[in-house]
Amino acid sequence: MSAPESIEKTDAARLADLRQNIDRIDAEMHGLLIERSEIVNALIAVKGTRSSGQAFRPGREADMMRRLAARHRGILPLDTAENIWRIIISTFTYVQAPFSVHADISAGDGPMRDSARFHFGFTVPYVPHAGAAAVIDAVARSQGDLGIFRPDQKTAVNPWWEALRNPDAPKIIARLPFIERPDHPAGTPLYVVSKPLEDAAVRETVLVAARVERWREDTQQALASAGAEITGSAGVEGGLSLLVAIDGATGSEAVREALEHARVGRVEVAEIGSHANRFQLS
Numbered sequence: 001m002s003a004p005e006s007i008e009k010t011d012a013a014r015l016a017d018l019r020q021n022i023d024r025i026d027a028e029m030h031g032l033l034i035e036r037s038e039i040v041n042a043l044i045a046v047k048g049t050r051s052s053g054q055a056f057r058p059g060r061e062a063d064m065m066r067r068l069a070a071r072h073r074g075i076l077p078l079d080t081a082e083n084i085w086r087i088i089i090s091t092f093t094y095v096q097a098p099f100s101v102h103a104d105i106s107a108g109d110g111p112m113r114d115s116a117r118f119h120f121g122f123t124v125p126y127v128p129h130a131g132a133a134a135v136i137d138a139v140a141r142s143q144g145d146l147g148i149f150r151p152d153q154k155t156a157v158n159p160w161w162e163a164l165r166n167p168d169a170p171k172i173i174a175r176l177p178f179i180e181r182p183d184h185p186a187g188t189p190l191y192v193v194s195k196p197l198e199d200a201a202v203r204e205t206v207l208v209a210a211r212v213e214r215w216r217e218d219t220q221q222a223l224a225s226a227g228a229e230i231t232g233s234a235g236v237e238g239g240l241s242l243l244v245a246i247d248g249a250t251g252s253e254a255v256r257e258a259l260e261h262a263r264v265g266r267v268e269v270a271e272i273g274s275h276a277n278r279f280q281l282s
Ligand SMILES: O=C(O)C(=O)C[C@]1(C(=O)O)C=C[C@@H](O)C=C1
Pocket: 040, 043, 047, 055, 056, 057, 058, 060, 061, 088, 089, 090, 092, 093, 096
């Protein structure tokens, strides 16, 4: 036997070994997914998902994604690991209680579809709408669907967040992506809305719709002193509506107090949702 031939055989044997290992790992991963599905099946009864029609636990999901990013290593891109686990979690949410994702495509369908598929996979139906108001309306009329739209869309009058004021109206439950980084493959910033989640909402950041009669120069400064940030503003009948984000530990009452201090006329404050703090990957 010539030398090159024996090297070839060794390589072939090593390749067979490595492929055997890949097959073993694939079978184990598949087995673990089947085991996971049995656990989720048991979870349905414990959580009472069938009666509430909602299985989302956004705080738990944010925590799982943070831990995933922290422990990730090796040549597999984090994008892929994040995408795989988003699909696992979202599909296991879907099998507990089926839902659709309603998306505002007024600024284009492509990025919204990419984000929906990245975060919710292909089993969860994707339903496009023309505007955040239509998305909120579809979620309000559903049993337990989700809606997604961009948080940063500019509106001069009648902003989308006014439609979330009523306690029974949909609320913001998450901000996507959970793991933020400049080169995220589905990095469009999104708010996720659902019908109110009662005890399941995560309150690291609380969002407040605040109606005031007039704007004064020091309004922004007054809110900043309370640790609050204005992330949107638009005209409404009788004045102005502000979208304000504040630390959940401080709470929405601090927004009311700061605005009353700023002498902006009558102040009407309503919580319109909350989400986990943004997790920046350095
Ligand atoms: O922990 C739960 O409550 C679950 O329903 C499980 C699970 C998951 O698949 O890990 C699914 C949906 C929730 O949003 C969070 C996590």
